[in-house]
Amino acid sequence: MGLHRLTSITLGVPDVAASVDFFTDFGLTSGHDGWLATRDGGDQLQLIEAGHRQLARIGLGVDEPDDLGRLAARVESVGLGSVLETGPERLVVAEPVTGLPVEVAVAPRYEAVVQPVTVNRPIRSERLDRPAAAVLTDEPVHPSNLTHVVYATPDQPTTLRFFTDVVGVEVSDQVPGIIAFTRCSEVHHNLAIQARPVAYPHHIAFEMDEIDDVVRGGLAMVDADPDRHTWGLGRHAIGSNWFWYLREPNGTFVEYTADIDRISAQDLYQPKEWAGHEFLYSFGPPTPTEFLEPTDLPDIIAASA
Ligand SMILES: [Fe+2]
Numbered sequence: 001m002g003l004h005r006l007t008s009i010t011l012g013v014p015d016v017a018a019s020v021d022f023f024t025d026f027g028l029t030s031g032h033d034g035w036l037a038t039r040d041g042g043d044q045l046q047l048i049e050a051g052h053r054q055l056a057r058i059g060l061g062v063d064e065p066d067d068l069g070r071l072a073a074r075v076e077s078v079g080l081g082s083v084l085e086t087g088p089e090r091l092v093v094a095e096p097v098t099g100l101p102v103e104v105a106v107a108p109r110y111e112a113v114v115q116p117v118t119v120n121r122p123i124r125s126e127r128l129d130r131p132a133a134a135v136l137t138d139e140p141v142h143p144s145n146l147t148h149v150v151y152a153t154p155d156q157p158t159t160l161r162f163f164t165d166v167v168g169v170e171v172s173d174q175v176p177g178i179i180a181f182t183r184c185s186e187v188h189h190n191l192a193i194q195a196r197p198v199a200y201p202h203h204i205a206f207e208m209d210e211i212d213d214v215v216r217g218g219l220a221m222v223d224a225d226p227d228r229h230t231w232g233l234g235r236h237a238i239g240s241n242w243f244w245y246l247r248e249p250n251g252t253f254v255e256y257t258a259d260i261d262r263i264s265a266q267d268l269y270q271p272k273e274w275a276g277h278e279f280l281y282s283f284g285p286p287t288p289t290e291f292l293e294p295t296d297l298p299d300i301i302a303a304s305a
Pocket of ligand 1: 203205255269
C-alpha cells in the first residue's frame with residue numbers, strides 16, 4: 001500500500017467561529033493559514049463556511065510521486081471517480097457518488113514523540129516510588145493526530161469500492177451493507193464508510209497517547225459545557241479503542257480515542273464480518289439514539305436535495 005496515513009480533512013460548517021472555539025478547547029492549536037493543528041500531525045483540520053455541515057475534502061499521504069501515477073491509472077482502469085487536479089506531488093480525485101474531493105499527496109510519515117507510559121499490574125511493577133504522571137498534571141490535553149473519519153454516503157457499496165479499488169485503502173472489518181472500517185496505515189481504521197440516506201461526516205476522531213488523556217480531555221470539555229457530551233467513556237468492539245464522543249457546535253461528533261488496534265499486514269489479519277450493532281462497543285454506557293440518528297439529519301437531507 002502506497003498510502004501511509006490520513007493527513008487532513010476540511011469540514012464545511014455554517015458557523016466557523018463556533019467550531020474553531022470548540023476545537024481550540026478540544027486541544028487543537030492554531031496552524032498555518034487558519035488551519036487547526038495536532039501535536040504530531042501538524043495542520044490537520046480546516047474549517048470553511050458552508051450552508052450545512054459536510055465533509056468538504058479528505059487528504060491522504062503517500063510516500064512517493066510514483067504512488068500518484070498508479071492512483072491515476074486506477075481511476076481509468078477501475079472506471080470510478082475522476083481526476084480533478086494533478087501536480088508533481090499531489091493528485092485530487094472526486095469520489096463518484098458524492099463528489100468528495102480526495103487529495104492524495106506525498107507527505108512525511110508521522111514522527112510522534114510519545115513518552116513511554118509505565119503501568120503497574122499485579123505481577124509487573126513498572127512504576128516504582130512515584131505517582132502516575134497523569135495525576136501530576138493539570139495541563140490541557142493535546143491530541144497526537146487526526147486518526148479517523150466516519151463518512152456517510154447514500155451509495156455505500158460504490159463509495160467503498162472507490163476507496164478500496166481506486167484509492168487503495170484496505171478493509172479491516174465490516175458490517176456488510178451498514179459500515180466498513182478501512183485503513184490507509186497500520187491503524188485499524190482511518191476511514192469508515194457508512195450507509196446513510198445522504199452524505200455527511202458522522203464523526204472525526206483524534207488519537208491520544210493513552211486512556212488518561214481521553215478521560216482528562218473529555219472531562220474538561222464537558223465541565224466547560226455539559227451539552228457537548230454525547231457518548232463515553234467506553235471501549236469499542238471493532239478496533240478495541242477507548243472512546244469519548246462530544247458534539248461540536250455544528251453537529252459533527254468528535255472523538256477522543258486511544259489504544260486502537262494496529263494491523264501489521266493484511267495477510268496476518270482476518271477481516272471479520274460483524275452483524276447488527278454488536279460492533280459498536282464492548283463496554284460503556286448504552287449508545288445514545290442521536291449517535292445512530294443525528295438530530296440534524298432531516299436538515300442535512302433537506303439542504304442536500
Ligand atoms: Fe470513532
